[in-house]
Amino acid sequence: MHDRTLRRVGAGGLCALALAGLLAGCSEESGSPAKPKYRVALVMKSLANEFFKTMEDGARAHEQKDPTRYQLIANGIKDERDVNKQIDIVDQMIAQRVNAIVIAPADSKALVPACKRAQEAGIVVVNIDNKFDDDTLMAKHAHIPFVGPDNRKGARLAGQCLAAKLHPGDKVAIVEGIPNAINGTMRKLGFEAAMAEAGAVIVDSQTGYWETDKAEKVVSAMVTKHPDLKAILCANDSMAIGAVAALKAAGKLGSVYVVGYDNISAIQNYILDGKVLCTVDQHAGEIAVEGIRYALDILSGHVAPDHKETLVDLVTLDDLKKAAAKESPTKP
Numbered sequence: 385m386h387d388r389t390l391r392r393v394g395a396g397g398l399c400a401l402a403l404a405g406l407l408a409g410c411s412e413e414s415g416s417p418a419k420p421k422y423r424v425a426l427v428m429k430s431l432a433n434e435f436f437k438t439m440e441d442g443a444r445a446h447e448q449k450d451p452t453r454y455q456l457i458a459n460g461i462k463d464e465r466d467v468n469k470q471i472d473i474v475d476q477m478i479a480q481r482v483n484a485i486v487i488a489p490a491d492s493k494a495l496v497p498a499c500k501r502a503q504e505a506g507i508v509v510v511n512i513d514n515k516f517d518d519d520t521l522m523a524k525h526a527h528i529p530f531v532g533p534d535n536r537k538g539a540r541l542a543g544q545c546l547a548a549k550l551h552p553g554d555k556v557a558i559v560e561g562i563p564n565a566i567n568g569t570m571r572k573l574g575f576e577a578a579m580a581e582a583g584a585v586i587v588d589s590q591t592g593y594w595e596t597d598k599a600e601k602v603v604s605a606m607v608t609k610h611p612d613l614k615a616i617l618c619a620n621d622s623m624a625i626g627a628v629a630a631l632k633a634a635g636k637l638g639s640v641y642v643v644g645y646d647n648i649s650a651i652q653n654y655i656l657d658g659k660v661l662c663t664v665d666q667h668a669g670e671i672a673v674e675g676i677r678y679a680l681d682i683l684s685g686h687v688a689p690d691h692k693e694t695l696v697d698l699v700t701l702d703d704l705k706k707a708a709a710k711e712s713p714t715k716p
């Protein structure tokens with residue numbers, strides 16, 4: 385604001401101007417950003433998992449495109465199994481009176497009551513990534529739209545990629561996601577379908593709780609019990625990393641195929657090194673952005689579809705090589 389203008393408006397005028405600036409959220413002359421119309425909480429799971437870092441980055445980039453539209457409040461938990469902490473976060477968001485909660489629940493059942501409380505407080509809730517359990521929603525009379533991928537389809541793609549390397553009768557094992565996460569259950573079904581098509585035999589299937597160290601222990605025991613195992617299908621990349629560590633310790637690296645899910649950067653290196661056969665990209669950033677867009681649509685009174693399916697893509701060594709060649713094309 386110019387000096388001359390300051391002198392002209394006087395003290396009373398200054399107060400009025402300041403108030404007007406506050407109400408508008410910004411003053412054009414001060415150049416300060418306008419106050420966002422909505423506050424949207426993105427409630428994620430373990431921030432130690434790169435999948436959720438990618439999710440947050442995607443949401444952040446979307447927020448920055450139009451900072452006047454909404455302010456993103458991104459939250460997560462430290463441990464994949466800390467369901468109570470995620471419930472606490474939802475309650476904190478209710479107390480802070482955010483306009484919307486976009487949540488990737490750590491547990492498909494246990495988070496339903498907290499989200500119902502949020503809806504009762506007038507907050508728009510959108511479920512992303514891991515779907516809530518239909519029976520639990522029904523029992524709580526909660527209607528929460530879901531935006532996310534078809535996990536069965538994604539896992540089947542990875543399983544089919546592995547199937548091309550197997551012979552009928554080959555023994556394989558599954559490392560499952562955390563119990564009570566429907567996306568983990570769906571991935572198991574997708575793996576099973578692909579293995580049935582290939583005539584492979586699933587000799588073991590246990591949870592690795594989505595975590596590297598847990599999966600490492602589980603896979604160590606599996607390879608001891610089944611020394612002729614040909615492949616291990618892991619429901620996420622964190623656990624595929626654990627499987628690779630266990631195979632290395634058992635002197636079996638390279639002789640047992642490993643399949644992952646998520647396409648985190650560490651697994652891309654493993655695929656390039658031949659330690660992992662393939663993974664599945666479920667585009668974590670896009671899942672969050674689609675969920676947020678949906679929440680904003682609901683907030684602005686637009687009618688949106690009930691559930692929205694997001695993309696899943698198989699990622700193999702060939703795909704990574706092609707992507708690398710695109711990024712740094714060799715000169716003719």
Ligand code: ALL
Binds near residue numbers: 433621645
């Ligand atoms: C799921 C995601 C991932 C991830 C896992 C760990 O909901 O879809 O695949 O690795 O959460 O929390």
